[in-house]
Each structure stands twice: as C-alpha cells, then as structure tokens.
Amino acid sequence: MELPVSESLIAEKVYLDGELISGIKHEYVAGQVYAMSGGSLNHQTVATNFLCQAGNQLVGKPCRPTNSDFKVRVKLGEDCAFYYPDATIICTPLAGDAQFTDDPTVILEVISPSTRRIDEVQKFRDYITIPSLQVYLLAESDLARVTVFRRVGESFVREVIGGIDAVLDLSEVSLSIPFAELYRDVELKG
Numbered sequence: 001m002e003l004p005v006s007e008s009l010i011a012e013k014v015y016l017d018g019e020l021i022s023g024i025k026h027e028y029v030a031g032q033v034y035a036m037s038g039g040s041l042n043h044q045t046v047a048t049n050f051l052c053q054a055g056n057q058l059v060g061k062p063c064r065p066t067n068s069d070f071k072v073r074v075k076l077g078e079d080c081a082f083y084y085p086d087a088t089i090i091c092t093p094l095a096g097d098a099q100f101t102d103d104p105t106v107i108l109e110v111i112s113p114s115t116r117r118i119d120e121v122q123k124f125r126d127y128i129t130i131p132s133l134q135v136y137l138l139a140e141s142d143l144a145r146v147t148v149f150r151r152v153g154e155s156f157v158r159e160v161i162g163g164i165d166a167v168l169d170l171s172e173v174s175l176s177i178p179f180a181e182l183y184r185d186v187e188l189k190g
Contacts, residue, residue, distance in 0.1 A: 012080060016099060025069075029122075030079035039086075039112060042141040042186050046110045047086040049184055050139070053177045054089060063091040063105060063173045071100035072107065074126045081126055086110045086139075089173050092132065103132040105173055112141045124149070128156055134172040142189045144179050164188075 009031030010018075019026060025036040039047075047068065054065035066088045074081045082100060089106035107127055109119040119138055127136050128149070136149040136156070145162035150172075161168060161179075168177045 015082065019071075019099070025084055027084060028080075028082040030076060030081065036084060037114075039110065039115075040141060043086075043110045043112055045184075045186050046139050046141055046182060047108065049182050049186075050087050050108055050177065053181055054087065054173075054175055057175050057177075058089070058173065061174060063089050065089050066101075072104050072127075072130075073100045073102050074130060075102070076126065076129070083123060083126070089170075089175070091173065102130070104130060105132055106135045106137065106170060106175075107133065108137040108139060110139045110141050135170055137168075139182070142187070144183045144188055146179075146182075 010028070010033050011031070012028070015026070015028045015033060026033045027036060028034075051065050051067055058064060068084050068086050070088060071082045071084055072088055074083065085104075085107045087106075087108040088101065088104045090101050090103065091105045092101070092103045094101060109115070109123060111119045124136065124138075127133055134151045138147040138149075140146070143162070144164045144166065145160065146168055148159045148161060148168070149156040150159065164179050164183060166179045168179065168182060170176070
C-alpha cells in the first residue's frame with residue numbers, strides 16, 4: 001500500500017535526487033510523492049520467480065529484466081509519474097547509471113488486496129500510454145493466475161491465464177514461463 005508523504009507538489013528533479021539518498025522507495029505521480037510499503041512473501045516470491053526465469057532465458061539477447069528497485073517513468077502530458085514495477089523487461093540500451101527507463105517492453109505487477117485497485121486502474125491507465133510497452137502483466141499473489149494486457153495495434157487486448165499447468169508466453173521478448181515455475185514455493189489458495 002502506498003502512503004502519501006506530502007500535500008505539496010515536488011519537482012521531478014527533487015524527487016529523483018531524494019530517491020538516491022532515501023532509505024525507503026517512493027513513487028511519484030504529477031508532483032505527489034507516495035511512500036512504498038513492503039509486500040508479502042508470496043508477492044516477493046512471484047516477482048523473484050519471474051525475474052529468475054526472465055534473467056536465465058534472456059541471457060545473450062537484447063532485452064534485460066530489472067527488479068522493483070528500478071523505476072519506469074510515464075509521461076502524463078505536462079506531468080509525469082515514476083513507478084517501481086515488481087519487474088520490467090527493457091529492450092532498449094540504457095547507461096549503467098540510469099535511474100529509470102521511459103521505454104519498457106514488459107511490465108509485471110504482482111497484485112495483492114492492498115495494491116489491486118492501483119495496479120488495475122491507475123497504473124494500467126498510465127502504463128498503456130507508454131509507446132514501447134507491449135505487455136502489461138498482473139500476476140495474482142495467491143492464485144496461479146495472470147491477467148495479460150497485450151498490445152494489438154493501438155489498443156490492448158486482455159487475456160486471463162490460469163492454472164498451475166498454464167504457460168506464460170511472451171513472444172514479444174522470446175520468453176516462456178511455466179506457471180509451475182512462476183508460482184514455485186508460493187502458498188496458493190484453493
């Protein structure tokens with residue numbers, strides 16, 4: 001869950017400079033700064049499993065995964081937002097000292113009761129405006145189910161994939177992850 005830090009607007013540069021020295025992460029939306037809270041073990045396990053699979057399969061390819069310590073910037077007209085997705089796949093070159101990307105190809109958010117509304121509404125609305133984004137993934141943290149929003153032309157098509165025998169195919173980045181691996185060591189309901 002995100003908690004508001006301040007009622008006053010913060011400049012983008014002030015936010016970025018502050019994140020370099022802050023002991024906690026903050027997301028930034030149009031001048032408002034929100035402190036990030038931690039996730040459950042299930043949440044972290046799904047994100048880590050995704051990153052392990054992506055990292056192994058993308059070795060030697062032009063795309064690379066990043067974890068929740070790397071920001072995505074979304075341009076919102078005159079404003080912008082900075083989010084810390086649970087995982088991102090970036091297929092454009094970046095300098096090693098980059099703090100964020102404007103060009104993610106795949107974004108994964110692991111949803112939980114406290115983040116569901118933000119991930120499904122606000123972040124979805126913002127992320128799909130990114131021209132480079134091909135796939136937005138919403139992975140449940142306690143069910144073997146992923147909602148996939150895949151770019152088709154100028155819009156995104158929604159598909160729900162579920163069941164421990166399912167496979168998450170991301171042909172956009174030559175990645176295929178069996179749910180048995182994505183949800184390995186996750187305490188599932190039902």
